[in-house]
Amino acid sequence: GPKVLQIPSHQIIDMGQMVTLNCDPVSNHLYFYWYKQILGQQMEFLVNFYNGKVMEKSKLFKDQFSVERPDGSYFTLKIQPTALEDSAVYFCASSDRGQDTQYFGPGTRLLVL
């Protein structure tokens, strides 16, 4: 089936530093998403993005978070500065239309020390 790639698969970073998580969505998809999963808890919606804009974000999407997809390249999640509670697995997803199936990547495991 359609594949979403995420780079890197693992990232260890010191608290306060900036981190960028990269997502290579399914080509020709138009809607992009980030979800966060803390160890042992369910996956939670962070943000969705369409036509260069954030459409909706949850309360987990703090001011330190930002997303962009410049010129059809990677869809990125940037955290600046990072905090200990940002340690989690971050999943990217994409869909063709808003209500269509979201295809997920394998996740980036972020550890903030």
Place this chain on the structure above:
Amino acid sequence: QQKVQQSPESLTVSEGAMASLNCTFSDGTSDNFRWYRQHSGKGLEMLVSIFSDGEKEEGRFTAHLNRASLHVSLHIREPQPSDSAVYLCAVGDLPGTGSNRLTFGKGTKFSLIP
């Protein structure tokens, strides 16, 4: 705010037995309901989506939705060893932005006794 709960937390069945996984949600006005599964260390694999009350079959996987009961289930027919994974229920909402927001349950860990 939508709340999604899955049961059981783990399920082990023998080969050849039908497997049934349950999911309850708090808001019956949601737009779409999906079952994914996740093999260890991998991304989510889409199994079946259902949008209206009743049944939807995709291969060996069948979803049943009953909005009035706030319940959606997944049945796995003739489970195979490769079906061993964590199964996730996701409830989708389209809040007018045109972009779907999925709320997930914690998952059911499914495994097969050969």
